[in-house]
Amino acid sequence: MPRNHKHQMMRRLQDNWSVKIVRAMQLEGKSPYFRAMQSANSPRVDIDGAPRLMLGSNNYLGLADHPLVIEGARKALERFGAGSTGSRLLNGTIELHLELEAEIADWYGTEAAIVFTTGHQANLGTIGTLAGRGDVIVTDADAHASLHDAAKFTDAQAVRFRHNDVDSLAEKLATAAKRGRPALVAVDGVYSMEGDLAPVDRLAEICLEHNALLLVDEAHSVGVFGPNLTGVTEMYGAADRTPLRTGTFSKSIATVGGFAAGSHDLVDAIRTSGRSFLFTAAGVPAAVGGALAAVRLIRSAEGQERAERCLANGRFLRDSLISLGVPLADPATGPDGAEIVTPIVPVIVGESLRAFATWHELYQRGVFAALAHYPAVPLDHALLRLAVTAEHTFADLEEAAEAVHAVLELDTERQLVA
Ligand SMILES: Cc1ncc(COP(=O)(O)O)c(C=O)c1O
Structure with a gap:
């Protein structure tokens, strides 16, 4: 046992309520x-x-064992090998990343898209690239941990509004505006635990009124909602008022990875300064090939x-x-x-x-x-x-x-x- 196992930080772990209950159940x-x-x-x-x-599971479309998705993953594995062994910036980008980014941009109708190793990193990288000191990030109180983490990860002020409460959001944005602080609002499209939807049309209106940027994380809605299955923002007819949309490949798309769809400026900035994009290895080829096959299948x-x-x-x-x-x-x-x-x-x-x-x-x-x-x-x-x-x-x-x-x-x- 290392000598410092009685350090107060280590001792604190023993009082962790969640650990205790899970151990008892185990x-x-x-x-x-x-x-x-x-x-x-x-x-x-x-x-x-x-x-x-x-x-x-979150295998909403049942694609995790679909022959075409497995085939996409297998071909990528055989051609590009088991691992990327490096950042997208350096040696980690394979042709399939670029094909997948072009496919997502076309699907979402945006100027560009960028593929991350996970959806968690997509939120960290997108928000972390946009917001900084002097800005305010307003998240729905029930938003996914990755959006709250992203807000904490920046030097911006992190504020929460009451879950799906547009008046609460308006109040937070009015305060930010009064202080002359640029604001970014981040919400889940579909909330993962209760399965309820963000009222994206009203959120988009409020963001426009207060000159705030809206980010919708389509993790649980991509593949399921909207005429083109890009998520709830599309279902609400609010895509033109929602400049930032992120998502994951770990649910309907049935592999692993994440993405952000938006402007050239956003994507180029993430490519060069998104910390969770740059300082991590690219997803394994099988995940990228599987995701590309799954996205094409979803679009069919x-x-x-x-x-x-x-x-x-x-x-x-x-x-x-x-x-x-x-x-x-x-x-x-x-x-x-x-x-x-x-x-x-x-x-x-x-x-x-x-x-x-x-x-x-x-x-x-x-x-x-x-x-x-x-x-x-x-x-x-x-x-x-x-x-x-x-x-x-x-x-x-x-x-x-x-x-x-x-x-x-x-x-x-x-x-x-x-
Ligand atoms: C709303 C939401 N955003 C982001 C993520 C993170 O996605 P990933 O599993 O690709 O890191 C999840 C996954 O649980 C999620 O539910």
């Missing part, structure tokens, strides 16, 4: 985390030596058909759970206030320990869900995050809904006894 064999799969990411996967219905008729199936599955799962009386988070609403179904169906459980127990019972019944608990969601608002893919069948989803219903009934019985 000891009982009930932890939902780091369960290793023995098969490809598909509607049914092998975990711990048994088949499970996978409702805990098959992509549209898969997005429709994915949303039909989201609707089916939601309706099945509601008909069984399972408590769900409120549905998302779209541009006209009408209900919008997303692939994310969050089942509210409440207190963390109960959520862990419920997760484990569901797992034992052969359904893998994602468990979100504090600090990913507010304290005592733990939820089972179910997410459908285009490849699930209605029979799969019926099975999942019945299992969720059964484990929640058990949970209620336990609460009554306690």
